[in-house]
Amino acid sequence: MTALIEVKNLTIKFRTDEGLVTAVDDVSFSLNKGEVMGLVGESGSGKSVTAKALMHLNARNAVYSPESRITLHTEAGPVEVLKLKSARDLKVVRGGAISMIFQEPMASFAPAITIGNQMIEQLMLHSDMSKKRAREISVEMLDRVGISDPARRVDQYAFELSGGMRQRAMIAMALSTRPKLLIADEPTTALDVTIQAQVIDLMKDLVSEFHMGIVFITHDLGVIAQTADKVSVMYLGRLIEEGPVREVIRNPKHPYTQGLLAALPKLDDLEAPLTPVAGDIPSPLERPSGCVFHTRCPKMLGDVCKTRLPEHVPVDPTHRVACHLHHAEVPA
Ligand code: SF4
Numbered sequence: 391m392t393a394l395i396e397v398k399n400l401t402i403k404f405r406t407d408e409g410l411v412t413a414v415d416d417v418s419f420s421l422n423k424g425e426v427m428g429l430v431g432e433s434g435s436g437k438s439v440t441a442k443a444l445m446h447l448n449a450r451n452a453v454y455s456p457e458s459r460i461t462l463h464t465e466a467g468p469v470e471v472l473k474l475k476s477a478r479d480l481k482v483v484r485g486g487a488i489s490m491i492f493q494e495p496m497a498s499f500a501p502a503i504t505i506g507n508q509m510i511e512q513l514m515l516h517s518d519m520s521k522k523r524a525r526e527i528s529v530e531m532l533d534r535v536g537i538s539d540p541a542r543r544v545d546q547y548a549f550e551l552s553g554g555m556r557q558r559a560m561i562a563m564a565l566s567t568r569p570k571l572l573i574a575d576e577p578t579t580a581l582d583v584t585i586q587a588q589v590i591d592l593m594k595d596l597v598s599e600f601h602m603g604i605v606f607i608t609h610d611l612g613v614i615a616q617t618a619d620k621v622s623v624m625y626l627g628r629l630i631e632e633g634p635v636r637e638v639i640r641n642p643k644h645p646y647t648q649g650l651l652a653a654l655p656k657l658d659d660l661e662a663p664l665t666p667v668a669g670d671i672p673s674p675l676e677r678p679s680g681c682v683f684h685t686r687c688p689k690m691l692g693d694v695c696k697t698r699l700p701e702h703v704p705v706d707p708t709h710r711v712a713c714h715l716h717h718a719e720v721p722a
Contacts, residue, residue, distance in 0.1 A: 394570055394603045395444065395462050396420040401455035402439055402448065410453065411674045413439045415627040415682075423570070426597055426604040428614035428635065430650070431624035434671045437607045440624070441573045444605065445483045445490060446471050462487060464570065486516050489564035491557075493576035498560045499548035505532075506544035509563050516567045531562040535592060554585035558592065565596060575607045590617050611650050615639055620708075623647050626671060626682040629702075633709030643711040645689045681714065689715060 402414040414436040421427050429437045442448045444460060460471040464487055474480045492498055499508060509528035510521060519527075525544070532540035535558040548556055557577065564572060574593065578586040594617065597604055606617055614621050614635060622632040623644065631644040642648045649667035669686040672678060678685050684695040691714055700712045 392423055393420050393463055394423045394425075395460065397440075397444070398459040398461075399455070399457040400440065400443060400460065401458055402436075402443060403453045403455075404449070405451040405453060408675055412677060413452075413627055413674060414443070417624070417627075417629045419622055419629065419632065421571070421603045421605065423603055424597060424601050425620065426594075426606055426618045428611075428618035428621040429605055429607045429624060430609065430611055430614055430621055432609055432667075432671050434626070434674070435624040436627035437624050438575055439627075441490070441575060441605055441607050444471065444571070444573060445488050446474055446480060447484070447490075462571070481516065485512055485567060485569075487569055488571045488573065489567065489569040490573040490575065491560050491564045491577050493579050496548055496556070498563065499556070501547065501549060504545050504547055505551075505559050505563070509544070509566055512563060513566055527566055528562075531566045532559060535559070535562045535565075535596075536588075537562070554581055554588070557581060557585070557589055561589070561592065561596070565600065568600065570602050572602055572604045573607070574604060576609070577606075578613060579608070579610070586613075587616075593617065611639065611647075612654050623650070626674070626677065628682050628712065630683065630713070631709075631711045633706075637706070637709050641709075643705050643709070643716055644683075644713050645687050645715075646683050649686075649688075681712075691715065 398418045400414055400417045403410040403412050417440055429441065431437050439448060454472055458472060462469045462471055462483060469482055471483055474483065499505060506525060506528050510524040513519060513524040513527060514521065529540045529544050532543055537543050537555055537558055551559060578589050581589060593604065606614065608614060618635045620633060621635045621638050622629050623646065624630065625646050631638060631647045638647065639651065642651055646667065653666045667686060672685055680696045680698050681700050684690050687695065694714050700714045702710045702712045703716050704710050705716055
């Protein structure tokens with residue numbers, strides 16, 4: 391399979407009044423065309439900061455380490471995303487080859503402009519098509535995502551649509567420019583369960599139809615099980631486990647991933663108690679030494695966990711984990 395985007399040694403700190411705060415620490419992954427990757431973790435794990443970096447969208451106080459690299463492979467050749475500076479160059483990754491959808495669709499739509507006019511404006515910004523053609527495509531896309539009566543809806547405002555319909559309209563707008571990569575940041579969290587399932591099904595259909603890649607960000611491993619081909623689990627800015635979604639869910643190796651799974655309700659035993667991961671994610675200002683999870687880990691080995699950062703080790707050719715429990719020899 392062809393790599394669509396490659397992230398290597400991504401480290402992002404933010405300049406704050408308290409000093410430099412690490413949000414993402416040495417994260418590497420790649421995504422192929424037609425693949426869905428789930429990026430999972432609690433809030434504060436660095437997943438949204440990582441995703442925004444793919445569009446070079448982080449705030450101005452973000453500092454990238456010199457080793458950080460994000461390479462987007464386009465038909466015109468590879469693009470080094472973090473080297474893009476001007477608004478003109480950034481158009482490639484902002485609404486061009488990459489689109490993003492959010493948990494709250496109202497954040498994507500300007501309240502005083504019709505949905506159609508926003509879609510038309512975006513299409514005309516990223517191509518040289520006429521306004522008439524852009525409107526036709528907007529109506530087609532609204533139809534494609536299951537919005538009834540799209541020729542009428544296209545002239546409505548976002549506040550006139552129900553929550554589920556707004557989410558569909560946002561997906562239509564994000565996909566109208568035919569991006570190669572869609573970043574979906576908690577896109578179903580605010581929806582009720584039935585609509586959530588419909589939006590997930592829709593996204594799965596669109597991946598195969600458009601043959602694009604999706605980075606699906608969520609705190610919910612249950613949603614990932616339904617949508618993703620592979621999963622990367624983040625904790626306090628570090629990628630701590632990654633692999634094919636079925637393998638990681640059936641055979642989690644990192645105590646944090648095991649904790650996230652134990653916190654999910656079990657359909658075959660609804661009486662079983664849910665056991666959330668104990669404790670809270672530490673403040674990034676008080677980043678633990680050694681393994682960043684050691685302050686909450688029920689399996690901590692002792693000083694080695696407090697002082698040595700665990701390397702990523704393969705537990706099989708496609709499944710990797712960063713935990714001293716899985717090192718052939720635990721460092722002294
Ligand atoms: Fe727990 Fe140690 Fe593994 Fe970290 S390295 S997850 S503290 S056992």
